[in-house]
Amino acid sequence: MQIIATDQSWASGPSDVLADDLYNGESIDARRRDLTWTSPGTLPSGWSGTRAIPFDRSRLTPYVGPPVRRQEERAPVSIWTSPTGATLADFGQNLVGWIRLSLRGRAGDTITIRHAEVLEDNELGVRPLRTARATDEYTLSGELDVFEPTFTFHGFRYAEVTGWTGTLDELSAALTAVVIGSQLDRIGTFACSDPLLNQLHSNVVWSMRGNFVDVPTDCPQRDERLGWTGDLSAFVDTASFLYDVESFLSDWLLDLSAEQSHANGDVALVVPDVLKIQMKDLGSEAPALAPVMALWSDAACWVPWSLWEAYGDITILEQQYDSMAAYVRRVSAVLSDRDLLEAGLQLADWLDPTAPPDAPFEAKADPKVVATACVYRSATIAAKTSVLLQRDDDAAEFLELAARLRTAFNAHFVDGGRVLSDAPAVYALAIAFDLLDEDADRVAGERLAELVAESGYTITTGFAGTPFISGALTKTGHLDAAYRLLLQTENPSWLYPVTMGATTIWERWDSMLPDGTINPGEMTSFNHYAFGSIATWMHRTVAGLAPLEPGYSRILIAPQPGGGLTWASAALETPHGRTSVRWEINGDSLTVEAEVPKGSSAVVRLPNSDELHVGGGMHVFHS
Template identity: 50%
Template sequence: MSTPTVGSPRLEYGTDTSPVPAPRVSWITTAAPDGWLQSGAELRLATTDGEQTATVDGGASVLVEWPFTPLTARQRGDLSVRVRGEGGDWSEWSEPVSFSATFLDDGEWTAQFVGLADPAERATPYLLRHEFEVRPGLERATWYATALGVYEAGINGTTVDDQFLKPGWTPYQYRLVHETTDVTGLVNEGSNAIGVSVTGGWYTENFGFRDGARPVYGPQPSFAGQLLLEYADGSSEWIVTGSDWRISDRSPVIRAGIYLGEDYDARRIQDGWDRPGFDASGWADAAVMDAGPVPGPRTGPVVRVTETLSPVEVITTPSGKTILDFGQNLVGRLRIRVSGPAGHEVTLRHAEVLEDGELGIRPLRAARAMDVFTLAGAGVEEYAPTFTFHGFRYAQIDGWPGALDPAAIVAEVIGSDLRRTGWFESSDPMVNRLHENVVWGMRGNFLYLPTDCPQRDERLGWTGDIQVFAPTASFLFDTNGFLASWLQDLALEQEAAGGVPFIVPDVLDSAHTPAAAWGDAATLVPETLYQRFADRGLVATQYPSMKAWVDQLLELAGERHLWEGMFQFGDWVDPDAPPEDPAKAKTDKDLVASAYLFRSSVALADAARLLGYEEDAEFYTDRAEEVRAAWLREYATPAGRLVSDAQTAYALAICFGIVSGDMAQTMGDRLAWLTRRDGYRIGTGFVGTPLVNDALSSTGHVLAATRMLLQTECPSWLYSVSMGATTIWERWDSLLPDGSINPGEMTSFNHYALGAVADWLHRVVAGMAPDEPGYRRIRIAPTPLPGLTHASAAFDSAYGRITSGWERTDEGIVVTATVPPNATAVVVLPDGARHEVGSGQHRWVVASQPEAPTTDLTPDTSLAAIQDDPGAYASLMSAMRDLDPEMAAEFSLRTAWLPTQTLGNSMGFLSPVFRDGVFKALEAAKSQR
C-alpha cells in the first residue's frame, strides 16, 4: 500500500467540543507502509463562515497549534485532515469531525446565583423552575449552567444530559466551571419550562477529621444558569436565572451529602413541576445570592455512569441481614426497582468488605454512606440516588418489602469518563488481577479530581497520591485534560496561600505547611504529562507554579542545601509503621525531603530548558547539584551505605539520579541484599513503592524484583490479591490474615497509590516506554521475569496502537512489537542487542536463559539460596505449615534470610520435635521427586 489512511482528527479537549478559541489538533495515520513517516499534512475547516485550509510541514501530528482564525463562541465546524509521506501521495481526506465551541464571549455570563431566601436548615435541597416562550423559527438552544453545590437540570421534563454531580468540585472561591449543552431538541415552539434540582454536594460538606470537621465554603447551595435561544432571522434571547425564577424546598430529596448519602421521599414528588403549565402558586421567588467567580467552560472529562454490574451473590449474615455482593469493589450507586406501600422505607447501606460475616462499616468513620428511599406506593418504582456516591462491593438491603429479587438491584459504576488507553497481561493470573485492581482503583478515584479514597469521610485530592501514581494513570487512561484541569486548581490554591497544599481543593488549609512528595506534585505531575503526552503548553502554563514550589524549598533549605527539621509525611504507610502512626517509617523523613528537593529542582531545570528559559535552566541545574552534593555528604558513606538502611532510601538515590555509575550499582546491590534479607517482602510506603522495583531491575537485580512482585505473604502486592482484593488497598495489611480489618482509623480498600508498581510492569516487564515525549520515539526493552512465560502491553498513543511483549517458546524468548505510522522505536533485547526500527510489526528471537538449578534443602543450605529459589522456599514453608502454621508464619517473617546463615542454624531455637519433623518432611518430599 503506497497511500496512507488517516483517521478523523481530535481536538485538544475531545472530538466534539472546544472550550478555547484555538484548540490544538491531533490525528492518527491508521494505515501506511512499514517505516512510513509523515512529511506534511493539510487541515480543512468548514464552518458557516466558509472553508479554510492550512498546511502543516513536517511530521507534527500531535497537539498541533490551531492554524485557522480563532473560533467564536458557539461556532460549529467540521474538521478534516489528510497526510502524505516522503515522496508519497496524499491520503484521502479523513472523515470530518464535527465540533462546537463551548466557551462564552466576554461579558456573556449574566446569570445570577439564586437559592432559598430562608432555608429551614443547613444545606437544604430545593427545586427551581422557570417558564419561557419560544417563537417560531428557533434554530438553536444552548444551555449554560453551574452551581455552588451540585445540580441536575431538565427542560420540559427531560434531563439535559447524562452527567452526574455537576459541575463537580473546584476551589469554588477561585474557579467555577459551567456546562455547555445543546438542548435544541428539548425545546418546543410555545411554552417551555426549565426545572433544576439542587443540593449542597461538596460546597456545603463538613471537611476535616474527627471533631475538627467543619464547613469550608458555605451553608447553602446556589445555582446559576442561562439559556440562549437563537432564531433563523438572526435574533437571539437569553433566559437567565434571577429573582423571577420560582423555588421550592419541597424536594423529594430530603437531605443529601457526599458523606451522608441521600434520603429520598417519593411521596414528595410534585408531578409536572419541571413542565410548562404547572401550578407553582405555592412556590416562592428565588433569592439572589452572592455570586461566585465568573465560570469558565469545562476542560476535563464529564462524570457519568460508565458500567452496570449485577449481584453475584446474596448473603444472609449471622445476624440475619441481607447483603448483596457485586464481586467488585466499585464507586457509584445502586439502582433499585421496588413496589410496596406508601411511606415504606428501603435502606441501602454500603461497604467495601465484610467482617465476621457482617457489613464492615468501621473504616467509613463518620461517613454514613447510606441511602434511604421512601416509597410513594405507586406500583413499581425506580430509584437511584442523584446527589451522592459510594465506594462499595457489598450492599446491605434493609426493609425490602416482600422477598428480595436480586435482579431488581444493580450497581452503577460512576466516574470521570476517561478514554482507556493502556493494557497489560502476563502468564500469572495473580499479577493480572493486581493490574486489574489498579485499573479499578483508578476508575473509582478519578471522579472530577484524583481522590485518595471514595468511601469514607475524606475523598480528597491528595497531592502525594497522584504524584506517585501519575505515570501509571497516564498509561491506563487519557488523563491529560483531567490532570491539567486539576493542576490549574493546584496553581490557584498555591498562589493564594503561598505554598502547595496537601490536597486540592485545599479544604484543610494545608498550603502553609510544605511537605515533600506531596507538594512535589506541582513539578512532577506536569513533567509526567509532558513525557507521556508531549504537552509543552501544559508545562508553560504550570511553569510559574513549578518555579514557586522549588523557590520555596530552596529558601527553606538555606545554605546547607537540605530540607530538614520540618513537618513531613515521609514514606507514608511504610509496612512497619504502626496502625496509629502511618508516618513512622524506616526511612528518615529529612532524607526523603531533600531527595525530593533535588528531584524537583531537576524537573524545573528541564522545564526551563524546554521552554527556552536558559538562565533559569542553568540556575536550577546548579541548585540541584548543590542539593545532590549536600545529600550525599549528609546521608551516604563513601562505601555506599545510607544512614537509613532501608529500601526506600536506596530506591530514591538510584531512581532520582542522586547517584550514578559504580555508586548506583553499589546501592542497588545493597537494596537487593535488604530485600532478600527480609524475605522479598515489600518494605516501602507511598514514596518508595513506585521506585523499588525500578531500582532493583535497573541495577541488574531482576530476580529480586521478580521475587518482590510475586511475593504473596504480607506485606506484598499479591497479599491483597490472595485475600480477595479487587482494588488496591491503602495499607499493605488493610485486611489482616485472619480476615479482620486493620485496627487503625485510616484503613481504605480503594487507594491507588501503592498500585504505582503498574508503571514498572508497563515500562520494564512488558518493555514499553516513551523514548521521546509523547511516544513519537518509543523504547522497547522487555524484561523476561523468572517464573513468567509471557507478558505484554498495549497502548493507544497519540500516533496509534503500540504493542510490546515477550514469550518463552521452544525457539527461545520471542520479543514482538508494533510501532504505529509516523513513529520510530529503539529496541533493546534481553540479550543486550540494540535495533532502530520504523513503523510496522516486528519480531525477534533471543536465546533463553538456563533455569537455575533446584536447591536441595538440607541443614547446610543457606537461607539466601532458599529465598532465591521460589520452589525451595515453598517446599520449606509447606513442610512447616503442615506441622505448625503459626510457627511457620513466625519463622518466615522474623528470619533474616542471609547467605551467611544456614537453615539448620536458623532453626536452632525451635523445638527439636518441630525441627526434626520439618527435615523429615523435606527428605520425604525429595525422595518422591
C-alpha cells in the same frame, strides 16, 4: 452548544430529595415527586421565586476536565441473610457509584441501603468508614418507584438492605450497582501468563476508576475523599498510561496553582485545599508540618512532567510553569544551612509497613533523606522545563539549585554508597533519581538487593519508596530480586491482597489481616491507588513498553522476562497511534512481536541481542 442561563425570573421549589451528603448518603421520598414543573403551565404547589446572591466570579477557574458519567452497571452476584439476620448483597467488585432500586410497594414504607467495601465476621464491615454513614433511604410512593441517588456516591462492594419485604430473588432483580467516574478513555492495557498479576493489574485499574471522580481522590468511601497530592505524585505515571488523563489532570493542576498562589508558593496537601480551614481552626494545636512537604508538594512538578512525557503536548508545561517555578523557589527558600530539606514534620515514606500502625509517618527511611531526594527531582524537572520553554535564566537558577541539593545529599547522607538510615526507600530514591555517582550507585544497588532479600522479598516501603524500588533494582542489575518482590504473596506484598480476594488496591498493605479481620487502625481503606504504582514497572519492564521521547514519538521496546512468566503483553494508544509489544518464551527461545505507529520509531533492546532501531509497522524479533 445550548446555554441555559438563570435569573430572578425563575421559580424554585421542593423536590423528593429530602437530604443529600457526599459522606452520609441521600434520602428520597417518592411521595413528594411532582414532575409538573417539567412542562409549561402551572407551577406545583409550594413553589416560589429565586434571588441572586453576590459572588466574585474572578475567584473561579475555568473547568477544562471531563464530566462525571455513569460508566457501567453490575447486578448482584449473591444475596443472603447474615448471622444477625441482615440482608446482604455482594456485587462482586469493589466499585464507586450508587445502587439503583426499582420496586413497587406500599406507600410510606422505607427501604434503607448501607454500603461498605468488605465483610467482617460475615457482617457489613463499616468501621473503616469512620463517621460516614454511607446510607441511602427511600420512601415508597405506592406506585412503581425507581430510586437513584445521583447527589451522592459510595465506595462499596457489599450492601445491607433494611425494610425489604419480598424474596431474596426479587431483591436481586430490583438492585443494580451503577459505576460512575470521570469520562476517561482507556488507552493502556497489560496482560501476562500469571493470573494473580492480571488480577493485581485489574485492581489497579478499578482503584483508579473509583478515585478519578472529578478530583483524583485518595479513597471513595469514608469521611475523607480528598485530592491528596502525594498519592497522585506516586501514581501519576501509571494513571497516564492506563487512561487519557490529560484534560482531567490539567483541570486539577489549575486548582493546584490557584491554591498555591494564595499560599505564598506552598503546595497544598490536598487540592482543592479544605485542610487549610481545619488547620486554621486548630490554631496553635496544629502540628508543625514542614513548609515543603516532599512527595506531596512535589506534585507541582511531577504531575505536569508526567503528562508531558505521556502525551508530548508542551502546553501543560506552559500552563503550569509559573507553579513549578514558584514551588522550586519555595524549596530553595526553606533549605537548611546544609542545603537539605530538614525543617518540620515530613510524611515522607508514608505507610511503610514497618511503621507503627498509629504513626504511619514513622518509616524506616530517614524523612530528611526522602525529602531532599524528592525535591532534588523537582529541581531537575523544573530545570528541564525551563530549557524546553527557553527560560534560560531560570534554567541556570534551577540547575544550580539541583546541583546544591545533590552535593549536599551526597555529603551528608551517603558514605561509600551506604545511604543514611539504610532503608530500602532511601536507596530506591537515590538510585531512581540519579543522585549517586557510578561507584556509589553500584554499592547502593547491591545494598538494596540485600535488604530486599533480608525482608524475605516482602514490602518494606511506603508511598515514597514503593513507586521506585522495582525500577531501582532493575537499573542496578537485580532484575530477579524485583520479580521476587513483585510475585511475593506473603504479607506485606502486592499480591497478598489478591490472595485475600481484593478487587482494588488497599491503603495499607494489611488493610485486612490474614484471619479476615479488618486492620485495627483508625485509618484503613480498601480502595487507594497509590501502591498500584507498581503497574508502571509491569508496563515498562515486564511487558517492555516505555517512552523514549515525550508522547511516544520514540518508543523503547525492552521486555525483561523473569519470575517464571511465559508471556506478557502491553498496548497503548499514543498520540501517534497504537503501539504494542507481546513476548513469549518457548523453551530457550524468546519471540517478541511489536507494533510501532507510523511516524514514530523504536529502539529495541532484547536479552542477549544487539540494540535495534526500527520504524513504523509490525515487527517480529527472536532472541
